[in-house]
Amino acid sequence: MKLTMLLDMAADGFADRVLIGSSPDGITAARLAEMADAGAWTIRDSGADAVVYLAVNGPAFPVALFAAARAGVPLVPVNYRLGAEQLRALLANHPRAVGIADGAHAQMLREAGMTVLTPEEWLADTNVAGRGPVPPVDIDAPAVVIYTSGTTAAPKGVLLRHENLTAYVFGSVEFASADAEDAALISVPPYHVAAVANTITSVYSGRRAVILEQFTPEQWLQAARRERITNALVVPTMLSRIIESDADKDVPTLRAVAYGGAPMPATVIERALGLWPRVEFVNAYGLTETSSTIAVLGPDDHRAALVGEDPEVRRRLGSVGRVVPGIDLEVRDADNVAVRPGVVGGIWVRGEQVSAEYAGIGRLVDDRGFFDTRDQGHLDSAGYLFIGGRVDDMIIRGAENIAPAEIEDVLLRHPSVVDAVVVGVPDEEWGQRIEAAIVVWPGVEVAVEELRNHVRATLRGSKTPDRIVVWSELPRTETGKIVRRHVLDHLLAPDEYETPSKC
Incomplete structure (x- = not known):
């Protein structure tokens, strides 16, 4: 049609x-x-x-x-x-x-x-x-x-x-x-x-x-x-x-x-x-x-999620909900095997509305018609989907794979923080170190060490940002997506840039 x-x-x-x-x-x-x-x-x-x-x-x-x-x-x-x-x-x-x-x-x-x-x-x-x-x-x-x-x-x-x-x-x-x-x-x-x-x-x-x-x-x-x-x-x-x-x-x-x-x-x-x-x-x-x-x-x-007392129900405010009719979704591990609820993996989808087709390339689907979204995430026991960020954004610190979205989510739970981005910065010892840029609510001041302790209290120390900087706003596209390459440029050479602005 x-x-x-x-x-x-x-x-x-x-x-x-x-x-x-x-x-x-x-x-x-x-x-x-x-x-x-x-x-x-x-x-x-x-x-x-x-x-x-x-x-x-x-x-x-x-x-x-x-x-x-x-x-x-x-x-x-x-x-x-x-x-x-x-x-x-x-x-x-x-x-x-x-x-x-x-x-x-x-x-x-x-x-x-x-x-x-x-x-x-x-x-x-x-x-x-x-x-x-x-x-x-x-x-x-x-x-x-x-x-x-x-x-x-x-x-x-x-x-x-x-x-x-x-x-x-x-x-x-x-x-x-x-x-x-x-x-x-x-x-x-x-x-x-x-x-x-x-x-x-x-x-x-x-x-x-x-x-x-x-x-x-x-x-x-x-x-x-x-x-x-x-x-x-x-x-x-x-x-x-x-x-x-x-x-x-x-x-x-x-x-x-x-x-x-x-x-x-x-x-x-x-x-x-x-x-x-x-x-x-x-x-x-x-x-x-x-x-x-x-x-x-x-x-x-x-x-x-707003009024409920069940912690699992409240957490769903951070999810993207459940899949719509006509869409099949699987969360898979690195071997393309579907994982159980609660386990993070790659998100694959199938359905009539899924194009998965690129000019000059063709359709990129597996033999069952599933498309790799390149997003990571997990399902909870009731089928609510939580997005864990893009596979391409993964930080590799030592031998550990760290999803920036996991750290960003914790930072955004701090009452002073309105926006946050986490990236991997080249490091001779670890391969990459973790750095974050945040935006706070107008008129609010917050100590950087308080934010690091906030992350450390929820995640283990290896996932705590080595550095956190406060900016007036983050470089985003008109559709709200973080332009991570600009964030990295600003963090690597801050003296060469004005205060980050929208792209």
Whole structure:
């Protein structure tokens, strides 16, 4: 099934309902279908084999997504924060694409030989009367190509096919399940899989999507009140900044907040639950390769963990919940043997929404169809999944493998700490030594030795950081992922850098 089927169902089922933008002057389901057809004709006429989207999120993005699907070519949303060299390397993979960009990025696409429209020109072009529906094409092209963030290596193009994305939609929401007044505030950039997932689930469910082009806590809160937002999607750093903000945090219509993309500090989610006690919080764990969410910690789990006396139940606030229907998950040891609950190992997943496919490489699955997520973790006795960090982030101190996430989790349990990262720094004696950078809550001071004792009291001495530094913020991507290579650079040569900032 194609993504266009989702749009056609929406246009038939609730044609006049606004799906994109402000009500009542946003884009209705029927109009979105017409704009997708008009955009598909533009793509077809150009002879393009892809649509490269190199701009901030906005109404042009969902139109481009469905127009590309209508034309039978993939949408390629590219990280506009990449450096010129990385961008040119990615753009070289799509020489025959139509490009949507503005400013210096538009010029870069033109230099790559593309036909380029600004987001405003794209919307204007697709908003005129077109030639009607585009004849269907039977082309085995992926629906979307998303390049991985490249926080530890060069970005790889992940191919998400129509069947992967539609399987995710059918397993996540019911058709036309949203109420007429429901509105979702989307704050993630277009090159993140969550932007694609939220667009298609909102269209299928009939929920109006309001896209925040640039995030600040004040803009988020103002938009949430102005647009009467009922549902929102944030990454942990966004939620932390909203909570820290001095702005008015009252959002009367807000009913549900989903978060994910990076570990959530317990102190942050606890404060959020206290700030909005009637809001239902959901932690969603997934990867680009899995078409977004594969495990969910639901609202009831949050409440039980917050008020429960059972230590195991309280610990589940640090989990990502249980796997969603349609996903098979195994935790395996180094010999690829499934381990029992409580034992840490590599996380492998299987299901229709799992793409596991890379441009120029193919599908990377084992003989049973399981994909190695490269994440480590463990399941508890009730099937709750705890993430222990990336295999690639492992610190090797002497002969011991140490997962940074284990130490980060302990640091984040300290009431003064709001953010933390642990990395291995080269050391002649041990191979690597453990160093940490932390961020504390505004107005709070904490002694570094107190933090080291806090870790030592929970973990053995060999896992206690040799050095802890306090920074104003950690280097993260827009989607909340730590850029560990930047952390290591700052720790190795602190005098050469300003205070770390967001990437």
